[in-house]
Amino acid sequence: MSDDHGHGDKPFLAHHFEDEDHQFDSGKLGIWAFLVTEVLFFSGLFCAYAIYRAMHPEVFTYAARSLDTMLGAINTGVLIFSSLTAAWAVRNAQLGQKKMLVANLAITILCAFGFMGIKYKEYSHKFHLGLYPGNNYAPVEGAFGDHVTKAEEVGFRLEQESDEIEGEHASAELADMNESSEHAGAANEEAHGHGAVKWDDPNMDPETKSQLKVFFGIYYCMTGLHGIHVVIGILLLMWLLTRAIRGHFTPTYYGPIDYAALYWHLVDLIWIYLFPLLYLIN
Amino acid sequence: MTQVDIAPSQVQGRPVQHLEKNYINHSSGISSWLLTLDHKRIGLMYLVGISVSFFLGGLFALGIRLELFAPGMQFMDAATYNKVFTLHGAVMVFLFIIPGIPAALGNVVLPLMLGAKDVAFPRLNLSSFYLWIAGATFFLYTLFSKQLDTGWTFYTPYSSSYSDTSVISATFGVFLLGFSSIFTGLNFLVTIHKMRPPGMTWHKLPLFLWGMYGTAIMQLLATPVLGITLLLLVMETTLGIGIFDPKKGGDPVLYQHFFWFYSHPAVYIMILPAMAVVSEIIATFSRKHIFGYKMIAYSSVSIALLSFLVWGHHMFVSSESTLATLIFSAITFTIAIPSAIKVFNWLATLYKGSVSLGTPMLYALEFIWLFTIGGLTGLFLGVLSTDVMLHDTYFVVAHFHYVMVGGTLFAFFAGLHYWWPKMTGKMYSETTGRIASVIAFVGFNLAFFPQFIMGSRGMPRRYADYKPDFELYHQLSTVGTLVLGVGIALLTYNLIRSIFSGKKAPANPWGSATIEWECPSPPPHHNFDHPPLATDPYDMERVEWDEEVQGFVPVVGRRAPVAH
Secondary structure, three states: OOOOOOOOOOOOOOOOOOOHHHHHHHHHHHHHHHHHHHHHHHHHHHHHHHHHHHHOHHHHHHHHHHOOHHHHHHHHHHHHHHHHHHHHHHHHHHHOOHHHHHHHHHHHHHHHHHHHHHHHHHHHHHHHOOOOOHHHOOOOOOOOOOOOOOOHHHOOOOOOOHHHHOOOOHHHHHHHHHHHHHOHHHHHHHHHHHOOOOOOOOOOOHHHHHHHHHHHHHHHHHHHHHHHHHHHHHHHHHHHHHHHHOOOOEOOEOHHHHHHHHHHHHHHHHHHHHHHHHHOOO | OOOEOOHHHHHOOOOOOOEOOOOOOOOOOHHHHHOOOOHHHHHHHHHHHHHHHHHHHHHHHHHHHHHOOOOOOOOOOHHHHHHHHHHHHHHHHHHHHHHHHHHHHHHHHHHHHOOOOOOOOHHHHHHHHHHHHHHHHHHHHHHHOOOOOOOOOOOOOHHHHHOOOOHHHHHHHHHHHHHHHHHHHHHHHHHHHHOOOOOOOHHHOOHHHHHHHHHHHHHHHHHHHHHHHHHHHHHHHHHOOOOOOHHHOOOHHHHHHHHHHHHHHHHHHHHHHHHHHHHHHHHHHHOOOOOOHHHHHHHHHHHHHHHHHOHHHHOOOOOOOHHHHHHHHHHHHHOHHHHHHHHHHHHHHHOOOOOOOOHHHHHHHHHHHHHHHHHHHHHHHHOHHHHHHHOOEHHHHHHHHHHHHHHHHHHHHHHHHHHHHHHHOEEOOHHHHHHHHHHHHHHHHHHHHHHHHHHHOOOEOOOOOOOHHHHHHHHHHHHHHHHHHHHHHHHHHHHHHHHHHOEEOOOOOOOOOOHHHHOOOOOOOOOOOOOOOOOOOOOHHHEEEEOOOOEEEEOOOOOOOOOO
């Protein structure tokens, strides 16, 4: 296998390419084509997001409050910084600066782990609050944060005396809905009084309430798929790190670093779209 | 690589016809095949894989037709029938037709046609084969667990919320097969861009490669959307995330849009390689320069691009707005134009050519006939008013079988017979090959033409039972299927027999002017020692028949590039 795929003095030049440039250009076209498929792969999710949000904007406005904007912002910064070090690593490889190449690859990997660590914290916090995807969705009290105060703004209704009908069936709540909307102003006051609009308030529009879980479905799909890409990136970069330590890369052979960096930039770019779309609603 | 088998022709300055060491016997042992990076071996392994899938899909087809031989239930119940037609469709589409021509024939031929030593990314090529194997394994698992009854389209919410079958394993299988297809397309795209030999400008690219190029574009741009759709479907089925579930505020028609955004281009992923094969064979067997080279080449790319704009015609009757249906209907008509351009150019190539009816040519001519019927009946379905009536009837079934089977399958057979001598180094029996081809053609028409009639009279598709009015058509169809089966069995026998007792194939048995025929049959491990100089691939005057090698050899002094 390997014996017929080498050029002797150029150990990483495959037998079917004429020279290093030919190999590099082919790989570069290949990775760009692959990135196009990646964009289309994610496009289905973005499209699903856009359609669901257009159909149910109130669900997004409300549910997005459970996301921690600060952690999201930190993660954005971490990824953008790692993109810088990845690009820097390419330059190091081109110039044959082995030590800097190793350092920059290592920093990129560390940032990627940092990103996944923060993501882990976010996920486990959500699981703790019962905000699981799909059928397991069973939020506990306060899952959507206590800072939510304006009931009107989030488009659902509260009964004037919420305690009175606690425990009743959803159908009964539905019947009360028209009436309840008239009392929204009063409810608002009520909400201020309690300091929070609770997610499990029995008087919340039952339809909106049942649809909140779809937001989390989309959230986990988008960030989860992105997370898988980060993990793949970590594995890729670790492989390149070991090769860099062994001194495989030279100014005439640095294609793999370039391709991996391009992939990493795309993963970064996707997050740059995910962050405002999910965390910065409002 | 230096030992030559046929000494006499070599002595007289003729090119080498056979080599003792070729890609098939240059190394041995099971791992030299399973871990090979050689595109030709990978192509052969694909060929074995898709043939097994085709056989399996064919068994399901036989089951459907036998069940429908008479009204009332024969030997299965309705639930079993649902599973059988679903598995027939899914296996045929995902495991056979889509990888058929590109992965099996394309893998062997594409680098040879470019005079290259391999595809651009040999390791990626092998991994796409193993992704195919993994996808097929999931399908096998589906077969042996609870099967599948959703139809090959996996429509929600039935597939996500109600079906009690192995939807998850089947969708995951298709997901893997999709990535296999993407990587094949990516490999071919880069190979065509970067590995062309000296002299092969874009306008000297053989039409097979133009077709594969268009296919690669669609594989790259459409298949990832299927991937994410199926991933969402798996999430929906396992976790109930609700994006396609109307009970949770989701939209089941969104699934249909996503699915057809891939699956309509996928229809062209199936037919474009078929057209590509036919373009080569028609020119070669007419001994004439292809007519309208640029038109055929550009029509391949325009089909690839237009294919992304017509998916909505699958949802004319499922809640699409009137404006949207109008637009999709109009674009659907425009895609008939590049298809027709190809057909007219093939006919013009035949005109005044010296046509020889070899087995590949017979299949190619049958392709033109069947594809034309399939294409024109597609227009009935693109017209809004008639589609409402014909939707979900046997008319649709007959239409896409004329395109997928009459088109792609027959072109696959054409290509298989055309490149068989190059792949195996053996000649099959022409007589048996021709007889099998005619039997398959007659059987196919008998099987599917009656379906147009019963469809237009209201026989719905996917039903396990029918009214006695339709009995005659169903019986004709079943008999036709059996005849088609006999033809394919004879074809298989003929090809397999050739491996053991066929004559040795010359380097260029048909007189084609493309580069793959310049290397010996079968090719050596590295294909070419030096990249050959490419000239006009349809300059048929460049080769002439040689009695001694029983094949075509280059005409002395005609090697230089020829302007046309």
